[in-house]
Amino acid sequence: MSTTDEEASISTRLEPESYGLTTAEDIRRRDREAKESKRLRDTWRKIQGEDDWAGLMDPMDPVLRSELIRYGEMAQACYDAFDFDPFSRYCGSCRFTRRHLFDSLGILDSGYEVARYLYATSNINLPNFFSKSRWSKVWSKNANWMGYVAVSDDDEARRCRLGRRDIAIAWRGTVTRLEWIADLKDFLKPVSGNGFRCPDPAVKAESGFLDLYTDKDTSCNFSKFSAREQVLTEVKRLVERYGDEEEEELSITVTGHSLGGALAVLSAYDVAEMGLNRTRKGKVIPVTAFTYGGPRVGNIRFKERIEELGVKVLRVVNEHDVVAKSPGLFLNERAPQALMKLAGGLPWCYSHVGEILPLDHQKSPFLKPTVDLSTAHNLEALLHLLDGYHGKGKRFVLSSGRDPALVNKASDFLKDHFMVPPYWRQDANKGMVRNTDGRWIQPDRIRADDHHAPDIHQLITQLHHPSNLL
Amino acid sequence: MSTTDEEASISTRLEPESYGLTTAEDIRRRDREAKESKRLRDTWRKIQGEDDWAGLMDPMDPVLRSELIRYGEMAQACYDAFDFDPFSRYCGSCRFTRRHLFDSLGILDSGYEVARYLYATSNINLPNFFSKSRWSKVWSKNANWMGYVAVSDDDEARRCRLGRRDIAIAWRGTVTRLEWIADLKDFLKPVSGNGFRCPDPAVKAESGFLDLYTDKDTSCNFSKFSAREQVLTEVKRLVERYGDEEEEELSITVTGHSLGGALAVLSAYDVAEMGLNRTRKGKVIPVTAFTYGGPRVGNIRFKERIEELGVKVLRVVNEHDVVAKSPGLFLNERAPQALMKLAGGLPWCYSHVGEILPLDHQKSPFLKPTVDLSTAHNLEALLHLLDGYHGKGKRFVLSSGRDPALVNKASDFLKDHFMVPPYWRQDANKGMVRNTDGRWIQPDRIRADDHHAPDIHQLITQLHHPSNLL
Numbered sequence: 001m002s003t004t005d006e007e008a009s010i011s012t013r014l015e016p017e018s019y020g021l022t023t024a025e026d027i028r029r030r031d032r033e034a035k036e037s038k039r040l041r042d043t044w045r046k047i048q049g050e051d052d053w054a055g056l057m058d059p060m061d062p063v064l065r066s067e068l069i070r071y072g073e074m075a076q077a078c079y080d081a082f083d084f085d086p087f088s089r090y091c092g093s094c095r096f097t098r099r100h101l102f103d104s105l106g107i108l109d110s111g112y113e114v115a116r117y118l119y120a121t122s123n124i125n126l127p128n129f130f131s132k133s134r135w136s137k138v139w140s141k142n143a144n145w146m147g148y149v150a151v152s153d154d155d156e157a158r159r160c161r162l163g164r165r166d167i168a169i170a171w172r173g174t175v176t177r178l179e180w181i182a183d184l185k186d187f188l189k190p191v192s193g194n195g196f197r198c199p200d201p202a203v204k205a206e207s208g209f210l211d212l213y214t215d216k217d218t219s220c221n222f223s224k225f226s227a228r229e230q231v232l233t234e235v236k237r238l239v240e241r242y243g244d245e246e247e248e249e250l251s252i253t254v255t256g257h258s259l260g261g262a263l264a265v266l267s268a269y270d271v272a273e274m275g276l277n278r279t280r281k282g283k284v285i286p287v288t289a290f291t292y293g294g295p296r297v298g299n300i301r302f303k304e305r306i307e308e309l310g311v312k313v314l315r316v317v318n319e320h321d322v323v324a325k326s327p328g329l330f331l332n333e334r335a336p337q338a339l340m341k342l343a344g345g346l347p348w349c350y351s352h353v354g355e356i357l358p359l360d361h362q363k364s365p366f367l368k369p370t371v372d373l374s375t376a377h378n379l380e381a382l383l384h385l386l387d388g389y390h391g392k393g394k395r396f397v398l399s400s401g402r403d404p405a406l407v408n409k410a411s412d413f414l415k416d417h418f419m420v421p422p423y424w425r426q427d428a429n430k431g432m433v434r435n436t437d438g439r440w441i442q443p444d445r446i447r448a449d450d451h452h453a454p455d456i457h458q459l460i461t462q463l464h465h466p467s468n469l470l
Numbered sequence: 471m472s473t474t475d476e477e478a479s480i481s482t483r484l485e486p487e488s489y490g491l492t493t494a495e496d497i498r499r500r501d502r503e504a505k506e507s508k509r510l511r512d513t514w515r516k517i518q519g520e521d522d523w524a525g526l527m528d529p530m531d532p533v534l535r536s537e538l539i540r541y542g543e544m545a546q547a548c549y550d551a552f553d554f555d556p557f558s559r560y561c562g563s564c565r566f567t568r569r570h571l572f573d574s575l576g577i578l579d580s581g582y583e584v585a586r587y588l589y590a591t592s593n594i595n596l597p598n599f600f601s602k603s604r605w606s607k608v609w610s611k612n613a614n615w616m617g618y619v620a621v622s623d624d625d626e627a628r629r630c631r632l633g634r635r636d637i638a639i640a641w642r643g644t645v646t647r648l649e650w651i652a653d654l655k656d657f658l659k660p661v662s663g664n665g666f667r668c669p670d671p672a673v674k675a676e677s678g679f680l681d682l683y684t685d686k687d688t689s690c691n692f693s694k695f696s697a698r699e700q701v702l703t704e705v706k707r708l709v710e711r712y713g714d715e716e717e718e719e720l721s722i723t724v725t726g727h728s729l730g731g732a733l734a735v736l737s738a739y740d741v742a743e744m745g746l747n748r749t750r751k752g753k754v755i756p757v758t759a760f761t762y763g764g765p766r767v768g769n770i771r772f773k774e775r776i777e778e779l780g781v782k783v784l785r786v787v788n789e790h791d792v793v794a795k796s797p798g799l800f801l802n803e804r805a806p807q808a809l810m811k812l813a814g815g816l817p818w819c820y821s822h823v824g825e826i827l828p829l830d831h832q833k834s835p836f837l838k839p840t841v842d843l844s845t846a847h848n849l850e851a852l853l854h855l856l857d858g859y860h861g862k863g864k865r866f867v868l869s870s871g872r873d874p875a876l877v878n879k880a881s882d883f884l885k886d887h888f889m890v891p892p893y894w895r896q897d898a899n900k901g902m903v904r905n906t907d908g909r910w911i912q913p914d915r916i917r918a919d920d921h922h923a924p925d926i927h928q929l930i931t932q933l934h935h936p937s938n939l940l
Contacts, residue, residue, distance in 0.1 A: 087891035106904065135889050405910040419605045421557035421900045428898035430891045440875040
């Protein structure tokens with residue numbers, strides 16, 4: 001029997017021939033990528049913000065664009081790998097082992113090795129941020145996976161694609177629930193009070209971010225050291241290992257979306273304030289934070305201190321993010337106001353840092369023009385907007401052929417006629433698998449030695465040792 | 471680093487040592503199954519209801535129990551294989567091709583080959599029953615997959631497990647949404663009016679079920695013939711093929727849950743009324759309907775006519791099904807009343823047919839005692855209850871080691887401490903896959919020649935030909 005008319009009428013979708021999704025375009029794109037890769041090797045210091053990205057954003061520099069997408073995807077990996085399911089024993093953890101994070105996510109040529117997973121304790125005053133299992137027997141009662149430290153691998157360095165050895169730090173934020181914003185205490189406190197090595201008590205940051213970054217729970221195997229201690233010891237170790245190698249340059253790049261963007265700014269600052277971006281021989285390693293939909297973090301002195309230290313911050317934002325255009329149903333009535341606070345209505349003492357790259361989702365012919373708060377805040381959508389951005393007032397044309405279907409992973413942002421299911425990212429059978437007896441079980445997952453490592457105990461002592469002070 | 475205390479505290483779940491879930495029990499079970507299989511070969515006519523299951527239900531006959539579970543699983547396959555996702559292009563279809571239905575569902579030794587898929591048109595007055603895609607370009611605008619006709623394979627017959635060649639018909643009902651019940655017109659009409667070959671106009675059935683079974687849409691490739699025509703032509707073809715083979719006996723078994731149970735009764739009756747259960751040589755093939763949570767279908771004359779024709783019906787029900795103990799949130803205010811109508815409050819003219827096997831979910835130590843309407847109606851839960859049932863007042867002990875986790879496939883019925891996620895049955899990424907270009911797409915699925923076949927056109931003519939009349 002031949003194919004029916006009804007079947008014939010089903011055409012492939014998501015292939016408008018303009019906007020850069022054709023095959024011919026794909027070929028040109030690959031050529032361009034090859035050239036850009038060559039350019040990155042020569043220009044990576046500018047791409048990392050050496051000149052505050054002057055002249056690189058309008059028109060949009062293609063190398064900067066693809067680097068912003070690449071680091072954005074490293075932040076996105078924190079969502080894709082996170083176990084949000086309250087009915088999972090591993091809710092709040094990373095679904096994949098450290099060594100297989102990128103390939104488990106289908107990122108086969110990341111060029112990075114994950115050196116450490118980062119955890120934070122939920123024993124702080126942000127009850128709506130953390131994911132908790134409904135069950136009583138769980139991998140950890142109070143810890144949440146918060147991201148990772150990765151380092152570009154030898155093969156990558158050899159191929160010189162990046163032009164240097166890159167230490168990348170990625171922080172997880174929140175995908176859809178924005179209620180955590182309402183939990184922020186709207187209270188700036190001196191970073192020195194939370195253990196930062198800052199000489200000036202006038203340098204202040206939002207207390208919620210500080211607590212998340214510096215608090216610990218000595219009874220918990222995953223957060224007995226603070227996220228701060230975890231990240232600093234790892235950066236220190238990697239800088240010591242690679243910092244003074246012949247003919248090798250280093251960069252430190254911190255990335256994060258939403259609350260993860262706040263942590264990115266905080267930790268980039270912290271690394272520089274600690275002087276960890278200096279090698280034994282005194283070489284200074286550039287420190288850059290790329291943030292996506294990130295909130296304000298500290299006061300004007302915080303901003304100034306970051307500038308003094310030479311830390312570069314580029315904030316990618318959707319202009320429609322953070323202002324309640326059409327309040328989402330999922331938000332409680334407090335959240336939009338809290339969001340407003342962070343967005344524009346924060347006390348004057350809060351200050352954004354670094355440069356901004358404002359994007360507008362209404363410029364993309366793929367996206368619904370009117371969406372709720374959390375949708376406008378979506379990271380995958382930002383990466384899509386980056387892909388189509390060529391400068392102020394310029395037409396939206398996808399540069400890389402990056403799949404627009406990714407936008408709907410955890411949102412309902414794509415226009416309906418592209419026929420991509422909303423919120424399509426999910427595990428088969430919620431992660432249940434049949435064991436050899438034919439029973440459906442949640443497989444055991446966490447192995448501490450695969451998540452931690454190398455041992456933090458010794459490193460942390462070094463970190464706090466006086467000889468480490470600048 | 472060694473395994474942490476927290477991890478060690480995660481024990482395996484769902485293994486209470488009583489209730490028949492231990493390994494030793496599994497071994498005994500397999501021994502028992504082997505014996506029962508031998509018994510089935512000798513007693514299959516009784517198991518199919520030759521003596522109206524007298525003496526087989528209290529105490530519960532182990533062969534009858536395992537057969538009821540087996541046919542219940544054939545009905546369950548209609549849910550597990552159905553595409554409910556309104557954002558799928560194939561919403562309302564079967565997710566798997568006919569030839570791979572059972573193995574796609576992980577049923578590797580079903581012993582059956584699916585001979586035909588059954589479709590119905592949604593152009594009838596049951597708007598809440600059918601699943602429809604949100605998209606405009608779809609596999610069919612008006613058809614829904616309704617089940618299948620299967621026949622036990624040569625290998626199976628040779629091994630004599632069943633003791634006969636079995637033609638099995640399975641009808642899909644509804645898993646969770648019960649709103650369709652409110653759409654029933656509460657209107658009995660003569661089955662002869664819908665094309666049944668019934669001599670007596672006093673034989674009546676609910677008009678909604680009749681329409682679903684007999685309506686067609688000539689503009690649709692999947693429902694240009696009614697479900698009735700599809701099932702009758704296929705049964706006729708299979709009976710003609712196998713009916714008069716030497717040393718081979720035949721059975722026709724119809725199974726269905728909920729609305730599928732109504733269709734099972736209707737089609738079992740129809741097959742017998744049409745005389746399709748007689749071979750050319752005049753041998754009579756037993757016709758049996760096993761229904762699970764099935765509603766009343768017709769009037770007292772309908773029941774009597776079924777009995778006259780020798781069709782055997784066994785209805786497995788949860789006693790707590792159909793009566794609003796604690797109305798579910800998902801139900802609109804009309805549904806519980808409509809459900810009550812079907813359950814007990816229907817006009818006296820409606821009558822149940824056949825024998826009943828009443829089960830009680832409060833007897834299972836695995837299940838929450840208090841649940842909403844649709845949960846009490848759940849088919850997987852019924853199969854679990856069957857597995858533990860040994861007779862009135864007898865202790866609940868699982869017989870087969872059938873995995874209780876299956877209960878939560880599409881419900882939240884298992885007690886929390888078993889730590890099985892509710893509603894865990896779902897496709898990875900809603901069926902989206904990455905194609906060779908790295909794009910996420912919904913793969914093409916339907917192939918008419920795989921779903922249909924053999925050609926119905928010629929068969930339908932034979933069906934209506936006078937020579938076919940008894």
